[in-house]
Amino acid sequence: MKITDSIYQKTRLTNGIRVVTEQIPYVRSVSVGAWIVVGSRDENTKNNGISHYIEHMMFKGTSNQTASEIAQSLESVGGHLNAFTGKELTCYYAHVLDEHLPRAVEVIADILSNSTFDEAEMGKEKRVVIEELNTINETPEELIHDLFWYDVFPNHALGLSIVGKRQTVSDLSRQGILDYLAENYTADRIVIAAAGNVQHDEILKLVERAFEKFSSGTLPNYQAPSPRGTxxxxxxxxxxxxxxxxxxxxxxxxxxxxxxxxxxxxxxxxxxxxxxxxxxxxxxxxxxxxxxxxxxxxxxxxxxxxxxxxxxxxxxxxxxxxxxxxxxxxxxxxxxxxxxxxxxxxxxxxxxxxxxxxxxxxxxxxxxxxxxxxxxxxxxxxxxxxxxxxxxxxxxxxxxxxxxxxxxxxxxxxx
Structure with a gap:
C-alpha cells in the first residue's frame, strides 16, 4: 500500500508563521486552514471559554466585511468556511475549488487580522454561546465527556470545558479579548496548512501578503498534569x-x-x-x-x-x-x-x-x-x-x- 502521488513542502516565513502544503494534483479542490496553538488549556477559571468565544466572534464582522459578507464570501462560489476550538488548538478553515484559493486565504486572514469585536455583536454572541452551553447541559451523552475531562485532569486547565461556563462567558470584556489575542494569536503559534491541488509557491505569496500583520511572540509553556489516581x-x-x-x-x-x-x-x-x-x-x-x-x-x-x-x-x-x-x-x-x-x-x-x-x-x-x-x-x-x-x-x-x-x-x- 504505497502513497506516492502527493508532494509535501514546508516554509517558515520571516515573521515565524509556518506554511505546510501537500499537493494532490488529481483533485480539483483545496482545503486550507489557519491553525493557532491556543485553546481552553490556555485559560483559567476566570476567563474559561474565551478561546471558543473568540472563534465565534471572528465571523461577526471585520473592518472590511460585514458578518453577512463573510458568510457569503465562499459559499457564493460553492465553498465552505468554518472553525473549531479544542483543548490546545483553534482552527479557521475553508474548502474551495482550487481557483478560489486566493479568496479563501484572504477571507481567513481578514477575520483573523481585522475583526472589530463590536460590543453589540459581542452581546448577541454571548447569548448564542450560552444557548450552546444549555444544549450541552441538556444532552447528557455530551455533558458526560466534559465532566470526565474535569475528573481526569483535576485542578488543571485541561479539565476546563472548551465552551466555558455561563458566568465566565457573560463576564468576558472586549479589552480582555484584545489582550488575549495579542498574547496568543502570534506568528510563532500559527501554522497555515493546505492540502489539495495547491502550488506551494503560490500559497506562500498569498500568506506572506495576507498575514503580514502578525508578529512573533512566544509558544505556550504548558505544565504537564499530575498523575490522576483511581x-x-x-x-x-x-x-x-x-x-x-x-x-x-x-x-x-x-x-x-x-x-x-x-x-x-x-x-x-x-x-x-x-x-x-x-x-x-x-x-x-x-x-x-x-x-x-x-x-x-x-x-x-x-x-x-x-x-x-x-x-x-x-x-x-x-x-x-x-x-x-x-x-x-x-x-x-x-x-x-x-x-x-x-x-x-x-x-x-x-x-x-x-x-x-x-x-x-x-x-x-x-x-x-x-x-x-x-x-x-x-x-x-x-x-x-x-x-x-x-x-x-x-x-x-x-x-x-x-x-x-x-x-x-x-x-x-x-x-
Whole structure:
C-alpha cells in the first residue's frame, strides 16, 4: 500500500508563521486552514471559554466585511468556511475549488487580522454561546465527556470545558479579548496548512501578503498534569439513561507508544466487531452506545470508554468493561486478532484521509505536535511493527486499577 502521488513542502516565513502544503494534483479542490496553538488549556477559571468565544466572534464582522459578507464570501462560489476550538488548538478553515484559493486565504486572514469585536455583536454572541452551553447541559451523552475531562485532569486547565461556563462567558470584556489575542494569536503559534491541488509557491505569496500583520511572540509553556489516581464521581441529573465514562491519562502525540494504543482502542471499542460492542451490546444487550476513544496532546493524552445504559445496569456494565480491560493485561492478543485489528486500523486511517480536509488536518497536527512530516507509509509501518508483547505492556500500564477513573451521570434512584 504505497502513497506516492502527493508532494509535501514546508516554509517558515520571516515573521515565524509556518506554511505546510501537500499537493494532490488529481483533485480539483483545496482545503486550507489557519491553525493557532491556543485553546481552553490556555485559560483559567476566570476567563474559561474565551478561546471558543473568540472563534465565534471572528465571523461577526471585520473592518472590511460585514458578518453577512463573510458568510457569503465562499459559499457564493460553492465553498465552505468554518472553525473549531479544542483543548490546545483553534482552527479557521475553508474548502474551495482550487481557483478560489486566493479568496479563501484572504477571507481567513481578514477575520483573523481585522475583526472589530463590536460590543453589540459581542452581546448577541454571548447569548448564542450560552444557548450552546444549555444544549450541552441538556444532552447528557455530551455533558458526560466534559465532566470526565474535569475528573481526569483535576485542578488543571485541561479539565476546563472548551465552551466555558455561563458566568465566565457573560463576564468576558472586549479589552480582555484584545489582550488575549495579542498574547496568543502570534506568528510563532500559527501554522497555515493546505492540502489539495495547491502550488506551494503560490500559497506562500498569498500568506506572506495576507498575514503580514502578525508578529512573533512566544509558544505556550504548558505544565504537564499530575498523575490522576483511581476514583469515582457520581452525579445525579434528570436523564432517563445513565451515562458513564471511565479511563485514564495516556500518551502524548509524539510518543511512539500511541500506535500501540491506537491498536488497543480499535480492538476494544471501534466499530461493531470490537470486544466491547460484541460483549456489552450484542451478548448482554445492556447498551445501545458503547465505544472507546483516545486523544493525544503535547505532553499527555486521554483514553476513555463511554457507555450509555439503564440506571439499573451501571454496575453490570462497569464490571464487564473492567473485565475486558483486565483481560488485555493478562492474556496476549492472538496473532490472528492482532493482524485483523491492524488491517482494520490501517483501512480506517486510509479511508479517513481520502478527502482534502482530513489530509489538511493531519498535515497541520504533525507540524504542530512533531514539527515534522511523516508519510502514510511511515504511519502504516509504525502500526505494523507493534507486537503482542508491546500491547501487553501498554495495557498493564494504562489499564492498571490504580489509575482508572470513572465518571457517572445517572438518573435519580439509579443503582
Amino acid at each position: 476514583g469515582r464521581n457520581i452525579i445525579e441529573n434528570g436523564s432517563i439513561q445513565a451515562h458513564v465514562c471511565l479511563g485514564t491519562q495516556a500518551y502524548p502525540y509524539r510518543d511512539r507508544r500511541k500506535f500501540g494504543l491506537l491498536i488497543l482502542n480499535t480492538l476494544l471499542g471501534s466499530g461493531m466487531s470490537s470486544r466491547l460492542f460484541q460483549n456489552i451490546r450484542e451478548k448482554h444487550g445492556i447498551a445501545y452506545s458503547i465505544y472507546s476513544y483516545i486523544d493525544f496532546m503535547f505532553d499527555t493524552g486521554l483514553f476513555g470508554v463511554y457507555v450509555g445504559t439503564d440506571g439499573q445496569n451501571i454496575d453490570v456494565a462497569l464490571d464487564l468493561i473492567h473485565k475486558e480491560l483486565a483481560l488485555l493485561k493478562t492474556t496476549s492478543v492472538s496473532a490472528e486478532e492482532l493482524e485483523r485489528t491492524k488491517s482494520q486500523l490501517k483501512g480506517n486511517l486510509m479511508l479517513s484521509l481520502e478527502g482534502t480536509s482530513s489530509r489538511m488536518n493531519r498535515l497541520a497536527k504533525m507540524e504542530i505536535y512533531l514539527e515534522d512530516h511523516y508519510s502514510f507509509d511511515d504511519t502504516l509501518n509504525e502500526i505494523e511493527r507493534i507486537t503482542v508483547d508491546e500491547l501487553l505492556g501498554i495495557s498493564s500500564e494504562l489499564f492498571s486499577e490504580d489509575r482508572i477513573f470513572t465518571t457517572i451521570l445517572k438518573p435519580p434512584n439509579a443503582t
